[in-house]
Amino acid sequence: MLEARGVRKVFRTFERVPGLRGILKNFVAREHVDIAALDGVDLRVERGESVGLIGANGAGKTTLVKILAGIVPASSGEARLLGRDSFDLRDAEKRRLALVMGQKSQLWWDLPPIDSFRLLKEIYGVSDADFAERLARFASMLDVEDRLKIQLRQLSLGQRMKMEIIGAFLHSPEVVFLDEPTIGLDLISRETIRRFLVGLSRQRSVTFVLTSHDLEDIEETCRRIVVLDQGAVAFDGGLTDLSQRVTGKRAVEVHVHPNARIDEESLVAELSLHGAELAGRSAGALTVIVSAERLAELVPRLFSLLEVKDLSVERQPLERLIREIYRRGIKAAEGGER
Amino acid sequence: MTSAALRAPALLLRAVAYEFRKRIQFRAGFFVREVLNGTVEPLVMLFVYTALYGSAAAIAGPGAGPGAGPGAGPGAGSEVGSDPGSDPGAAAVALGGWTYPEIIQYVAGLVVVRKLIFHSRALDLATEIFEGRVTKYLVMPFRFFVLHQGRFLQFTLMQVVVAGLVWLIGYAVAPDHWLVPVSAAATLQAGTLVLMGSYCCFLIFFTLNAMAFWLDVVWSLLVMAWFVIGFTGGALVPVSQMPAAFYGVLSFGFPYWMITAPIELLMGRLGTEDFLFGAALVAVQLVALEVLRRWVWRRGLARYVGAGM
Structure with missing residues (x-):
């Protein structure tokens, strides 16, 4: 129905040099720049x-x-x-x-x-x-x-x-x-x-x-x-x-008492033992990200570490996944892996 | 689904109706743009010609006949700058083959003819291209040009009414000086030439607007084109009053057959043979302009970036 094979799109524009000299230069000879908007898309x-x-x-x-x-x-x-x-x-x-x-x-x-x-x-x-x-x-x-x-x-x-x-x-x-x-x-x-x-x-x-x-x-x-x-x-x-492909992770939303005292440093250290990380914290809630495989071992530990009022496990928000893809893409590009 | 053959005219009619609604959306704007517009230049022409013929009559002297010219020497009876309309001597003076009463009729004819000519302001295609508003039409199953043809048709239909009203008002105000067509056939012939020329203008303005695919600014081109078409057609001076060499060249262009020639047909200065020659000449130019429009449009589309989406 719809297909793209190796689609590339290059837009040609020219750079405007600032200042009076730039204006004169632009008037006489423009420097064209090719900007690749798409680089071999298959879909x-x-x-x-x-x-x-x-x-x-x-x-x-x-x-x-x-x-x-x-x-x-x-x-x-x-x-x-x-x-x-x-x-x-x-x-x-x-x-x-x-x-x-x-x-x-x-x-x-x-x-x-x-x-x-x-x-x-x-x-x-x-x-x-x-x-x-x-x-x-x-x-x-x-x-x-x-x-x-x-x-x-x-x-x-x-x-x-x-x-x-x-x-x-x-x-x-x-x-x-x-x-x-x-x-x-x-x-x-x-x-x-x-x-x-x-x-x-x-x-x-x-x-x-x-x-x-x-x-x-x-x-x-x-x-x-x-x-x-x-x-x-x-x-x-x-x-x-x-x-699954990007992270295979789950977001665990932990609700605690708003006045509960939490030692964030030791909590982070403890979470890292289970391959988890603290993704966010507000007055009465913490968001912990953990791989789906280690979820079962983490949840009981959270109950023992914190005064848990409520707990929910959700698929990781898409927004976070996308951010992860971009981050990985950029890293890969920097390492020449792409 | 209705058949494609029936759809094209139906779409054109719908486009005409849609353009009509758009055009009369703002009443004050409509009167300023379409009814009052184009009255200043003829007034300027009137004043300039009055002064010119007055001076010529003063130089020619009282009772100067058709044969009298500047070489007849200064006359004693006419004051330089006197009203040639009330001076029988001035009425007989011919400048470039035109007497003062004829030139007054020409100016009157110009007021009416200008109402019928498609002008550059009636298209906003360049803006649509710049702002990417053309994008929506490119995925629709129709020729985008049909919408603009609808605009031309709507413009013409409405302007025929406006021109008719302007003629009636002019005739009511100054029946002795106003241009009254010599015959119904002459009116029909003149109307045909004006509309053919107007379509040529439409094609030129469409093509110049389409230059927005390449250029950042096209309004200066449009203003220039409007001025050139007007001047070479006789919007400031009748082409047949220009020096012979200019007249010889310009009389092959559609602007002459759109402005000067139709008025001369209405006045009886030109006849059916001239009309047929002019119509053939304009038809050839019309086809050439259409080919150019298509070529520019296709080339332009390949450069389109769909800005703003």
Whole structure:
């Protein structure tokens, strides 16, 4: 359905030298700089998969989405979507795809969303019956039925994003690229949008490629995670695989009495005997990270070391895992192992 | 799904309706931009021509006939700078083949014709490219150009109404001086030439806007192009009043057939044969501009970076 083979993307720009001499130099002779945004990315996404693209700023997530969706061409390598070169899609393939950009509106700013939806209906050739049914259903699911006739610019950020999502799904796409769809939204809007995406993914086996800095978005909507680091794939697999492959660790949340006296130095020393580390501490809680294999030996020890009021064991937060990948990637790069 | 053949015109109509809504969204802006705009230059022309013909009449002397020129010597009856409209001698003086009443009619025709010509402000494609707003269209199953064609069509339909109203107001205010077409056929021919030329302008402005794929700033190109098209078409001086060498060259360009020639058709100075020649000439240029537009657009897309996404 979606494939990238050895995709590289190099953006050419020029450096502006500061100062008066620099201005004159720039005017006469510019020095071009090549910036590699992607460096040999291989990726294959099957029908119905939901893939989360994660990476720090500048890691190449959005560039990869742009190439896969056919917005920009790859400098080298091959990107294919629905069996065709992504940068050479015909209308037949484009009709099966949608793009939601969290930072760019797909709808028209000065018009009420209903007008934009009608134009999209014509562009995608959606029948009247399908249009009416889908619009009513999606507006109800996202709770914006009473906002369809209000000028887009007058809607809140969350309402606008919901409208964007309705616009993207009106033609019932098979592949959907979502670039930061929940950026800047409040908790409730984010929840609603995630529920909407998960629901559609299950009902119609839509293929999603989602980029987000909000790891909750990824955790709740994607089964597969691709981590990009400096333009290359640093990890590609399931969320569980990620946890196991990267660290295989668990986060133990220990609640103690707020006034309990804890000798942090000896606690850290004791934890290290069990291969654990103290990851965080607040007035009444401690977070301890330990490998899954040594969890059983650590928990009783924690009860003997501390006045435990409550204890919970969770999979290590995704955010921490990602940080670990970046850290390892950088270290590996420094050691020439990558 | 409806068939592709039916979808294209339906989409174009929807684009026209959408552009219409966008255009009249802000009422004050609409009147300033589309109705009042373009009235200053004709007024300036009117004042300059009045002074010129007044001076020429004063030099030619009273009762100067069509044959009288600057060489006829200064006359005693006309004061330099007098109103040539009320001076029968001045009315007979011809400068570059145009008498004062004719030039007044030309200016009147210019006010109406300018309303119909697609101008650079009507496109904001360069901004869309700079800001990455083009991205959304690139994944849609349609030719992005259709939206802009819709804008051109909408612009033209609305401006035909505006031009008609302007003509009516002008006729009501100054029926003796206003340009009244010599025939319905001449009106049709003039209208055809103006619209063909206007489409050429649209293609040029689209192409220049698409230069935003390469250049950081394109507005200076657009302003320059608008000025050059206006000048070479006769927006300041009728092309046929320019020196013969200029006229000989400029009369092959579409701007002449978009501004000067249609007004001359309405005045009866040009006929059907001229119209046919001009229409053929503009058609060739229109095709060439369309080929250039497509080429620039394709080349530009390959350089697009989708900024802001």
